[in-house]
Amino acid sequence: MNTNSQFDPAKDRHPLPGHEPVAVERGTGKKRSARRAAKHSAAQGAGVDPRVQESGQRKQQRKRRTRAIIIAVLAVLLALGGAGAVLFSSYGSIIAERLGFGEPKNYAPGEQTGEATVTVRSGDTGTVIAAALEAANIVKTADGFVEYLLQEQPDATFNIGTYKMQQKMTPEAAFEAIQNPENKVDLRVTIPEGFVVKTALDRLATATSIPLSEFEEAAKDYVALGVPADFPSIEGFLFPATYEFQPDDDARTILKTLVDRMWQALSEHGVPAEDALEVLTKASLVQREAGPNLDDFPKIARVFQNRLDQGMNLQSDASVAYGTGNLHTVWTTDKERADAGNKYNTYANPGLPIGPIGLPSDAAIAAALNPTPGPWLYFMPINLETGETRFSNTIVEHEENVKLLGQWCTAHRAEGGKLCD
Known part of the structure; x- marks a missing residue:
């Protein structure tokens, strides 16, 4: 149906929605300057997480402050001895991630191996595609792929189809692979006319x-x-x-x-x-x-x-x-x-x-x-190679055409042909 062999690419390209639920909610308790508010509004309109728009310097300052606080917390936990160990066992992974020592969200370049397929269907959003890539172990995490899209490809579009890709790819490599039409797997089948x-x-x-x-x-x-x-x-x-x-x-x-x-x-x-x-x-x-x-x-x-x-x-x-x-x-x-x-x-x-x-x-x-x-009332092919067919109104005419077919078959068999067998 509508069939898969007759889809319209103009209708089946799906932009990654800028409002997908991947961004953390900002608090609304503080006023923002007009300049910052305008910047935030523009970022939303472009489909990009506003956090991505912050300057690298401000991010680094915040990371340094956060790291300093967490190091201080670790020092306190060490001083607490056994009680500190219990707390660290509960929150250590969160602390490690904040310090930059946690499990990375993405595979490193050069890790790719194996092979898998992923299918992009009509109506799929970037988040849905990211989840499919993670399920196939093409990317390490869906979050990592979504973050790449928001930061590097906010206007990305995807064509429906099934794509053959390597596993353990970086988000960038996975994005390039799914955009490459040579990776599309076509299960194309032709059923000829007249088949049973x-x-x-x-x-x-x-x-x-x-x-x-x-x-x-x-x-x-x-x-x-x-x-x-x-x-x-x-x-x-x-x-x-x-x-x-x-x-x-x-x-x-x-x-x-x-x-x-x-x-x-x-x-x-x-x-x-x-x-x-x-x-x-x-x-x-x-x-x-x-x-x-x-x-x-x-x-x-x-x-x-x-x-x-x-x-x-x-x-x-x-x-x-x-x-x-x-x-x-x-x-x-x-x-x-x-x-x-x-x-x-x-x-x-x-x-x-x-x-x-x-x-x-x-x-x-x-x-x-x-x-x-x-x-x-009658028809008879008189040449099975060309398909030439004679049409007639009477049985007498038809029998003459049958003789013509017989003559053609005799000559055809003499030449080693098999069409009359």
Whole structure:
């Protein structure tokens, strides 16, 4: 959905809010000079913690005073002996941090090692991203990364996506890495037009490293994914396109994305939900029989519609082959064409098959809805390499075209070709 392969970068860039809850509240008991107040206001407007704006000299003076006080406190604790030891055990870490001897918030330069990924999602703020970096051990603490942003990158923006980064990085190195588009992990998958569900699931499993069994299990509960209950399976309802997924997307989420995209296509063509089965079944027949020849889509759709209108069986070898489980050919035998138990057999059974026989493209859906006007009742490819197809109105003309295909196949086999096997 909206799909991950179709996000708008202009909408998915997220500035680090200047008001994120990382700054310590200032007291309001003292008046500030107009100059200092103006400085404080400007800092807030720029999205920077006002403390960062103080001069280095004032900070150093305050640190020296604080350190002197804490050293005096330590001296008192030592003089108290055992009681002082108890107090130090409770507050020693705080004292050490104030003295600059506490655990640092950031990894040192040169410590980076290993590898991890972090995902930036739509709506994530700088604080959320910092927490994700800490959880992946990319930075030592979220606070350290946030402080770096406030001090050095107050206007930072982040692009959504998943990024591969080293662990134990400094905040600066982590920021540079997450800004580098070369570190973005793209789980990009293309589902070609005309694929059947089985091959589509195989491709999704390979691209995402999610076990095929998880996709198959999710596909069984296709109604929960949004497919109408009158469909015999999820076949035909996964829209063929290129998608981009995130590493933490599961099989159900991915299939739901493809189903939602098919609903989008149907909506754009004005197809109501109650007509989805008929339209996608017709479109899948067109897709499978026409192959890559887009110009033939509307004419083949017309042949099928004319035959339906005249009460003729569709006699699609592609649908028969699908029902036998032979998904790699449209060639069928006399025995297969006579098997009325095959619910996809349009030789032995009237009307449309019980459901789609593949994943139809947008062009195939359009053809099914708007067939080219014409009287044709038959079509026959006469060159399987180029896809050249002849259309005819009578059985006599059709049989002549069948002979042309036979001649082409004879020559093709003589040259070692396999397309007619």
